[in-house]
Amino acid sequence: MKAYRTVKQPASDRFVEKKSEFIGYAAPAESVESAMQFVAEIKKKHRDATHNVWAYLLPDGITKRFSDDGEPSGTAGMPVLEVIEKAQVVGVCVVVTRYFGGILLGAGGLVRAYAHGCKIALDAAGVVTMQPCDVLQMKLDYAFYDRLRILMAQYGAVEESSQFAQDVTVRCRLACEKTDAFCAAVCEHSGGKCLPKNDGTVFAAVD
Structure with missing residues (x-):
């Protein structure tokens, strides 16, 4: 892709x-x-x-x-x-x-x-570039949510949805070439508690 x-x-x-x-x-x-x-x-x-x-x-x-x-x-x-x-x-x-x-x-x-x-x-x-993006789903505790949003901003990830229950479930997408580095950063900063799961690949507009 x-x-x-x-x-x-x-x-x-x-x-x-x-x-x-x-x-x-x-x-x-x-x-x-x-x-x-x-x-x-x-x-x-x-x-x-x-x-x-x-x-x-x-x-x-x-x-x-x-x-x-x-x-x-x-x-x-x-x-x-x-x-x-x-x-x-x-x-x-x-x-x-x-x-x-x-x-x-x-x-x-x-x-x-x-x-x-x-x-x-x-x-x-108008013209827009459609880029292959991985869709990631993450389950995390409330204490890590703010830090996750900072990491998402750093890697250009777009938050698609967030569900707040006993834990927080976040769904986001980001450029495929950034997925490995982003997942490694999330794992490191959460102490291995938050492990992003790949939920497929889509094309999304890039400004």
Whole structure:
């Protein structure tokens, strides 16, 4: 598992080129199903549009697909996909909606317009790095809780939940490469009483 760049959140932006309105939409896409669901949502929202061109590139960096949606071959979907690839983001789906304004743009004009629609959508969505993180669960006594929080801050661990009963149960996540050092520090500072248990690995955003 390795870190990857993707869009931070769903977003959109628009512009007008020779009376044609272009609206670019970008959203995270973890699977073919989620990408196509996003495409369907935009098509439903703009069912009266002349074209809803789309492309996606999944987190594996390999699975990709695009559609010209009626525009001349090579002038719409492929330029959108190329912008995604040049931005070095994965796990993303982009839809560029066009409302025809009556003036033909020509092949070159279409390529530039759809590429720009994708770029402004990606810019609006923002980019975040998703990093593999270990999820750890720890049971400790109340006296060690404050010290644990200091250690978590030092190692960049994010506290996901804490349950306070007879003991304290803390669930956190941190970058995989820091797990061994963090666990060793927790064990040392607790005198061997607190032993973090690995509860799996997830991808999480890193600022």
